[in-house]
Amino acid sequence: MPTRTEATPRDALLQGTLDLLILRILALGSHHGHGIAMAILTRSGDTLLVDHGSLYPALQRLEQRRWIKGAWGTSENNRRARFYSLTATGHRQLTVETGRWNRLVESIARVMDMGPTPENA
């Protein structure tokens, strides 16, 4: 059995997660970038801090895939900001991604529940 490589799966996981989180937040209504970051932070009970620098590439990627679309608007405190909202494709994608996520969590949970944790893990 070949050994698993370390770096890639974690990277991919993180990136995939951020996309999923953005889609989930936008499912509740349109938000600007800052708002999305804040929403993730608050809804995760202040544990998930989104790196602002990597938030925008993710938004750009999602927009290029036509999952979300952005438009300039005015924020609650009267500032101009770019507001993102889910497209129809984005809605469908969210369903797919959510399903995938749930399966992944279940699978991992099943693996983790196999028995007592080894001493030196």
Next chain:
Amino acid sequence: MLGRRSQRDFENEVRAHIELEAERLRAQGLSREDAERAARRNFGNVSVAEDRFYYAQRFAAVQDWLRDVRHAWRALLRTPGFLVICVLTLALAIGAVTGMFSVVNNVIIKPLPFQNADRLVAISGTAPGSDLSERFGLGTEFYVHYKERSKLLDGIFTFIAGTSTFRTDKRVERISMAWPTNEMYSTLGVRPQLGRLPVPEDGDDVVLLSDKLWSDWFGRDPAVIGKSFFVSDSMKVVIGVMPADFRIPSENTLLWVASPILLDQIRPGNFGGPLIARLKPGVTREQLANELTAISKELPARFGGPPTYARIIEKHRALVDPVLDRIIGPTTRTSLWVLLGAVSFVLLIACANVANLFLVRAEGRRRDMAIRRAIGASRAQLVRLQMAEAALVALAAGGLAILIAKLTLPLFLGAAPQGIPRIGLAGVDGWTVTAAFALVVLTALACGAVPALRASAPDLTRLREGGRGSTGRRHWGRDLLVVGQTALALVLLIGSALLVQSFNKLRRVDPGYDTKDLYTFQYAPDQPGLGNRGPVWGQLHLNMMDRLRALPGVTGVGIVENIPLDEGTNGTRVRTANTTGESEGTRVNFTFSAGDYFKIMGIDMLAGRAFTNDEAITPNTSVIVSRSAAAKLWPGQNALGQSLQARIGRSTQTSFTVVGVVDDVKQYDWRLAGEELLYFALTGPTDSSWARGTPAYVVKSSRAELLKGEVRNVVRQVAPEAPVYREYTMEFLAQRSMVQLTFTMLTLGVVSGLALLLGALGLYGVLSYVVAERTREIGVRMALGATAGVVRRQVVSQGAKVVLIGVTIGVVVAVLTTRLMSALLFGVKPVDPLVFGAMSATMLVVGMLASYVPARRASSVDPMESLRSD
């Protein structure tokens, strides 16, 4: 469709974000300054984000594609041998097709450079059952009558083309010119670049210069308009200069002499002239042919003419063809299409080879592909990757091909027969590049599609197998490619063998004369004072012959009005004792001759004698007839001493006595039968019986190739201003008469050789691969007792099977296609069993050889070695 976002838009978004963050932090109690600093820190490096945005944005659309190309390029570079072979093979083939396409496009396909050239037609006639040829040119009476009576024409003209003397103060030369009627310009819709067009009032006293003549003789001086020069024997005024691209009726026409047809000069029944017309919009060629056939029935009533004429007109039907069809002869047309077809075959073969190489390569990467598939690459992605490789190879080949075409096209054109209209225009132009690019796309599809589809559907079992099977599977795709290659190569082989066979047959034809050690030339003594009446004219030529005989190494000199292989003879009708009733007589051709013509040309004297020198300068009624003329005029009788009545030149109907019978000569085309020909002496029945042209001299000498300078000196002594021209050795003329065939033969020979080589390489490659893949199987067999011979036979028979199928298909295709080239063949049927058999055998032998090398390799497999290798 989402528009692309600008960089500024993104920068605004980032700024908005930082302000929102700063605001939030201030609300938490930070000072304005601290809040702003913290907001920036939280965001990270702004310019890096902007850069990332920039690149992601710019290349989003082409990113995937570019990545594929990059991967493909890297993959190709890892196998440089593969890359070079594929690119070179395809570049040669695409280059050849591109070049040939350029030639065909410029000569055959592109319309003539006239407005609505598709409405220009050539009119000729046919009269089944008459003694005229199957298709004949028409006389001036047709031109006049059609012009006046046809309702479907937008102009019609006729012309005479030939060479004549053009004389200025500084220079005198024999040049190509034409004598068109004035409607030529309006019918074709052309204007002079300088000066004006002729009008009826000009009569035949004006000329228009070609751009080339204007440049070469007058240095493009506009003052030439209005000046007069000697053309043939009279002064003509220059009234205009035609544009450079006006090359009618032939490529090298330098001068147009206004030549209106006068009604009272019309003598009905002089067939042979060209008629060009323009259809009214919407009129079809068939409609016009019907109309012209109908109105030509009125000709005898209008112009009179002998009873034979009326009978011909009764049978006559007008033929209307696109003018380009008549300009490009059937042999040229056939040659060019055959060559384009041949190089296209080579391209197909090259594609098959490269596709094969791609297949083999893909085979080697099946494991790689299977892994990619397993870890989630979609099938489309894998196909795209494979196609990107094929596209890169094809694109590189296309670029190289254009270069190859650019470099080799001039060589090809240099070797091509002279006088193919517009062939000089062929070159790497927009059309050619477009064609090359289209070929690149097709090639990429052809080479990439099959391997891509096969490789992208890998069976995951490959992973388990560890990438190496112990038994070879049949690869129908590759076998099919080899079958196709073999078939195509065989078709080309058969085609070129047919041409070689034709050439050999034609070379062995006895034209009735020798071509060795003979030099011929003409000179135009049409300057005032030299005289052109019979005896004076005859004496001039006798003197000239004497001077030429005095040249060292010259063993004989003769004269003939129309030298075989260079000029055609004129026709006339003669009556004999065998001619019945009011018939105008039998059609035969005639020419003039003097000196040792028959002797030095090796034309056999079958009976009687040749002309004496006296007959060149004394009025006489002697005639010498060719064997077939004798047989036609006096079938089963002795021709010698018979008399015939003919009207030649300005003479009235005169009776001539046959003093000699000579063997037939093939006047122009060695494919045709010898001509029925009458030879007259230089002086006719009276001093001024016939008007003369400029006869050809024939000089017999073993130094034939070196005589040009000495002959010119002799002419200069006799007639200082007379231009000397049409200076050839008979050997050259003989080669020239076959150049269409030899050129096509040589080109096709090279092309089919290339095809054979590529085909053999393809077979070799496939079998080599099969052997390599089956090494283990072969090892097992040999370990179990199979001998080397058995293994060899097995591999060879596998190759033979494929080749045999290819040969069978090739023979069928050849049977269907070789008749397309029948215009080029001579003395050999398009489906010649010998040629077909010999070439099929050659193909089989080459196939066997190509299989034998891999077979040897297979039989030398060391069983232990191959079993251990896994």
